[in-house]
Amino acid sequence: MAVAITLGATCIRDIRLLEHQRPVFGPVASHPTAWRALKELDELARARAGRARAAVRRRVYELLRKRPEGFPEVEVEGVPLTGWTVIDSDGTLIPAPSEKEGAHGTYRGFLGHHIFVATCDNTGEQLAATLHTGNVNANDAAVNIDILTRAVAQLPWWRRQKILFRVDGAGFSHQLIDWIASAGGRKSPTFRWEYSVGWAFTTREQAAIEICDKKNLWQPAGGGADGGVREGAFVADITALLGELTGWPAHHRVIARKEPLHPRYVKDANAYEIKQEARYQTFATNHQRGQIAHLDGRHRKHARVEPRIRDQKASGIGLPPSRELEINAAWLTATTLAADLRCWFQLLALDGELAKATPKTLRYRILHAPARLVRGQRKRRLKLPDTWPWATAIIRAFERILALPHPT
Template sequence: MIIGQRLRRGACGSARGAARMIADALATVDRLRTHAAGTSGDGAPKVVVRGDSAFYGHPTIGAALRAGADVSVTVRLTSTIKRAIASIGDDKSAWTPIEYTDAVYDEATDTWISRAEVAEIPFTAFASQKKSHHTRVGWWCAASPTCARPRSRARARCSTSGGSRRSSPPPTPTTSFAVAADKTHRQHAVIEQVHADLKNSALAHLPSNSFSANAAWLVCAVMAFNLTRAAGTLTADPKLTKATTGTLRRTIVSVPARIASSARRLTLHLPQNWPWETAWITLFDNAFGRSYPIIV
């Protein structure tokens, strides 16, 4: 589900306005939790705000921390980061193999055999800024499968949780913090799938050269996306629960049916042997109820 959107001009930086957008999105999540559970949401899993290196800055991370969320963000390989990675050294016990693309699970040793590894090290973010911006973090770095351990690294990531080393979800007894955090961070393709879905539907062509009109169109596109996600979920069909907007539009929106009017009542005649009949009827029953026919 998309809970926040904003149209930006192409010339602006990626992090511009991100702090406010994160604050608004987390406030929306908190309201949704309160509305669903009827409580303040205490005891619920913490939200993890994931960002690329463009969003590594105190305004963005600080907004997430003030809202009570954890942060998992890619860090640019600055000279400070490189020195921190180099301090890990060649100690094999400091590095843990992770479940990467070509990893093989060894049942005998209950470990992953992989060329990609992670290591954890304490770190203070934004140390060059004023003291109120200094953030003590649980920081870990990931070794790329193509890099030789441990001197060169393709990525370094930082998980910030207000001074604690807890991640969401927390590490299990058989995994370390770095392994759990790295696995969570690499689940980044979800947002890319959302972008592809929007570009394949409402955002294929923006309707105007007016920025305000296109911003309104984006809001409508997000509303349509969320409504189709809800409709797919209400069908209770595993194939439609996570289907794209195009699939939902083809299967349960563009219905090959005929509407008949009799005695001031509309009757929808669905085709026989239609493959999506069960899913569509389940959606109808969940949305309106069997005992509440639509009467016009």
């Protein structure tokens, strides 16, 4: 089922996509068989699937670490966050008919489900995804801690010690912050977990902003088209201007960003922002050192989770196939497996723009290439048309896969 989703299936019946490729995949399960398999995939079975994913991920990460360029590191304004694993979490609403189990009224005014996703910004992988009823709040601490716990469990030990968790303002909660700052309750000093989360902009933050304006406490912010300073954008550390912040983790800081008010944000702007013709954003972090412009740029990279969720919604998670919540949760597991297969293929076998291509582009150029599998002389040959523009990339991908060392 995961292979079918990787190739473009958006429902269980689309497993028939593999029927014409029996010489490659062997016998293919029928639609009723696939349906029964998903129905039998209960919570324990999904947990076993998660452990299997983690085992393969350890192998993939070892292969990535042994590459000449090493394991992929996240870069902020050209500066790599060496040794840090960056996990972005976010929630998305999926519309659903009323007869589907778990479909509930959402804060956007329609019936649906709430899916929480955690991705690894280093590799682009979807580490974890959970399905909930539509009325689950985005800032539910238990739900957010659960999705991040599942994401961390997918990482090998050497990528768990230094983790940056990025969450937008909708997922913010005091309990979540405390959990991250305590490294999930771990006592070992080798674990260094940091958070970069959205912070509410209230009258208290507005008063701090006014002081920054009067005393000119702003510093130039990054985000320009050339990777440098963005014109009209500024940042400031307003922690000391917010009064007493007791009860928060050690080294808790609040940073504000000011930029020109774009027309697309006018409808969501408050009266103060409209008056100042500026957009204000605040976020909190427990990072002790570093320029605040760098911390601001590091937090804004959280936006990369949005296109990844969009791609996943187009690859199956946006269309839960059953009326039963358990079958839809199993389908979500299959889509997560499919995301792993696609991402690992891109990391280990492709380069250039194809290594970062969207699922649709990858299917069109590589996975759906016209080809014939020919048998003869005790060999199998894959014949590609010379005129296919990406034939060379397909051949190079085969060569890279064959060159991978076998696990011992």
